[in-house]
Amino acid sequence: MSARIIDGKGFAEQLRARIADAVPPFCAAAGRAPGLAVVLVGEDPASSVYVRSKHRATVAAGMESFEHRLPADTDQETLIALVDALNADPAVDGILVQLPLPRHLDAQAVLLRIDPDKDVDGFHPVNAGRLATGLDGFVPCTPLGCLMLLEDTLGDLSGMDAVVIGRSNIVGKPMAALLTARSATVTLAHSRTRDLPGHVARADIVIAAVGIPNFVKGEWIRPGATVIDVGINRTDDGLVGDVDFAGAASVAAAITPVPGGVGPMTIACLLRNTLHAAHRRTGLATADLP
Numbered sequence: 001m002s003a004r005i006i007d008g009k010g011f012a013e014q015l016r017a018r019i020a021d022a023v024p025p026f027c028a029a030a031g032r033a034p035g036l037a038v039v040l041v042g043e044d045p046a047s048s049v050y051v052r053s054k055h056r057a058t059v060a061a062g063m064e065s066f067e068h069r070l071p072a073d074t075d076q077e078t079l080i081a082l083v084d085a086l087n088a089d090p091a092v093d094g095i096l097v098q099l100p101l102p103r104h105l106d107a108q109a110v111l112l113r114i115d116p117d118k119d120v121d122g123f124h125p126v127n128a129g130r131l132a133t134g135l136d137g138f139v140p141c142t143p144l145g146c147l148m149l150l151e152d153t154l155g156d157l158s159g160m161d162a163v164v165i166g167r168s169n170i171v172g173k174p175m176a177a178l179l180t181a182r183s184a185t186v187t188l189a190h191s192r193t194r195d196l197p198g199h200v201a202r203a204d205i206v207i208a209a210v211g212i213p214n215f216v217k218g219e220w221i222r223p224g225a226t227v228i229d230v231g232i233n234r235t236d237d238g239l240v241g242d243v244d245f246a247g248a249a250s251v252a253a254a255i256t257p258v259p260g261g262v263g264p265m266t267i268a269c270l271l272r273n274t275l276h277a278a279h280r281r282t283g284l285a286t287a288d289l290p
């Protein structure tokens with residue numbers, strides 16, 4: 001193995017510490033703590049674990065956590081009414097509705113109802129549009145965390161060739177927009193892409209977000225590339241990423257592990273977005289925030 005292992009866990013801990021340092025000055029200026037509301041419908045075990053981690057991290061950063069756990073048979077009107085109440089609540093700066101929602105609910109309608117200025121997930125089309133056009137807005141937490149790790153590893157990304165594998169609204173599309181804004185040359189690959197190994201072989205940066213265990217093979221990777229693995233796949237061998245880690249690590253210059261790579265960055269970026277939302281809503285400057 002030759003690649004440097006990118007320590008997402010350590011980076012996320014440092015980011016969370018810097019966020020926690022920024023909370024007391026906010027509280028002094030605003031007379032309250034930044035507040036994050038998380039809504040979970042049903043008892044999906046993975047979602048339940050994520051929501052608990054988000055709650056713990058929010059409280060550990062000195063922020064207020066409002067957790068709303070609703071039964072699996074909650075109807076659309078009840079959920080929309082809760083989102084409306086959170087939109088109107090001055091103590092709530094950020095709103096996150098944990099996905100996936102039970103199938104009888106219309107997730108798109110729920111996300112559209114969230115006030116874009118409280119949309120710390122960055123999933124509202126207004127924020128997707130802001131990102132696409134270079135305006136200030138909320139950027140989805142996972143791609144934002146990937147960008148931070150990439151810039152920490154590589155510095156200026158300008159002119160680099162990047163391949164993003166997976167075109168989801170949550171990761172692939174915003175990741176491509178972020179890299180484009182940093183002047184990388186971006187290929188957004190997906191299930192219909194012809195000759196994916198050929199695209200990956202030209203890339204300085206590979207971001208895998210397809211949700212298929214060990215999908216990206218080590219022999220596809222260009223020697224010296226940087227590999228960011230967004231996958232978290234539960235298999236009989238435990239948690240594995242979307243990248244064949246051992247194969248890729250033998251040729252790449254740097255690679256994120258699973259677990260301990262991108263995963264911890266997502267929650268840290270959620271706290272970061274909540275801190276920014278609180279400052280903006282209060283009219284306080286965001287320029288010096290993490």
Ligand code: GUN
Nearest residue numbers: 096097098099100121141
């Ligand atoms: N489910 C899996 N990841 C996420 C996320 O980042 N935000 C929300 N709301 N739900 C998710």
